[in-house]
Amino acid sequence: MGTGNEAGVRSTAARSSVALHAAMAVTGLIMVLFLLAHMYGNLKVFEGQEGFDGYAAYLREIGQPLLPYAGALWIIRVILLASVLAHIFSAFTLWHRSRAATAGKGGWRYESRGNRRGVQRSYSSFTMRWGGVLIGLFVIYHVLNLSADYIAPGGTSTSPYQRMVNSFQIWWVVLSYVVALIALSFHLRHGIWSAFASLGANTSVARRRFLNQLATVVALLILVGFLIPPLVIFAGWVS
Numbered sequence: 001m002g003t004g005n006e007a008g009v010r011s012t013a014a015r016s017s018v019a020l021h022a023a024m025a026v027t028g029l030i031m032v033l034f035l036l037a038h039m040y041g042n043l044k045v046f047e048g049q050e051g052f053d054g055y056a057a058y059l060r061e062i063g064q065p066l067l068p069y070a071g072a073l074w075i076i077r078v079i080l081l082a083s084v085l086a087h088i089f090s091a092f093t094l095w096h097r098s099r100a101a102t103a104g105k106g107g108w109r110y111e112s113r114g115n116r117r118g119v120q121r122s123y124s125s126f127t128m129r130w131g132g133v134l135i136g137l138f139v140i141y142h143v144l145n146l147s148a149d150y151i152a153p154g155g156t157s158t159s160p161y162q163r164m165v166n167s168f169q170i171w172w173v174v175l176s177y178v179v180a181l182i183a184l185s186f187h188l189r190h191g192i193w194s195a196f197a198s199l200g201a202n203t204s205v206a207r208r209r210f211l212n213q214l215a216t217v218v219a220l221l222i223l224v225g226f227l228i229p230p231l232v233i234f235a236g237w238v239s
């Protein structure tokens with residue numbers, strides 16, 4: 001027998017799912033802003049070692065003397081880490097709820113005998129979940145490689161520019177970046193669109209078309225912009 005409060009419990013759960021979708025959207029968009037800035041900074045590879053390392057040094061000097069050395073960078077790092085954790089927590093909680101509500105099948109999917117769960121694997125469930133896991137692993141590898149200098153297959157260096165040149169002369173390092181960046185662009189293509197939808201921006205057919213185009217353009221811009229440094233270094237166009 002019910003307690004008489006089921007409707008209230010259901011509406012609180014629905015409201016908190018809306019809040020989780022909004023949290024995913026906002027944290028995702030924060031990370032997109034970081035990616036655009038990071039991609040732009042990486043293009044300083046064309047300014048050579050002095051230009052690139054000068055830019056890396058400048059990032060640590062922003063806000064001085066009001067902030068300590070690297071203070072602004074640490075603020076950005078904390079905001080990014082909090083965004084990543086909130087994004088993963090929301091994604092995992094929503095996935096868990098959707099499985100619990102659909103007896104482990106996942107919502108809104110067509111039945112199919114081709115899949116062992118009896119439902120088709122949807123584009124978003126596969127790309128977003130497994131793509132997200134791949135991107136997470138890539139970021140750990142990438143930070144240990146180009147930021148912390150722990151994974152240095154081409155040799156270690158105190159210069160961020162030299163670390164890049166050392167790494168991107170090795171074909172499998174370049175390939176690993178290309179694969180991760182393609183996964184990232186698929187994730188962004190769907191994620192940017194869904195972030196705006198979660199925030200209630202897709203209110204008409206024209207807006208929906210615009211948001212779809214915006215998501216595609218930003219995902220492609222990030223893909224091409226990030227691919228340039230490893231490819232030009234591998235091709236030997238910058239020394």
Ligand code: HEM
Binds near residue numbers: 146164
């Ligand atoms: C081919 C593409 C990329 C290149 C060439 C690149 C290059 C670099 C370099 C040189 C650093 C070290 C900067 C320094 O120590 O001053 C760095 C740090 C970092 N990169 Fe990338 N990056 C790429 C793609 C990405 C992507 C796709 C992401 C995220 C999905 C990302 C996230 C980060 C993070 C979180 C750091 C650590 C920043 C810190 O030290 O706090 N990067 N990257």
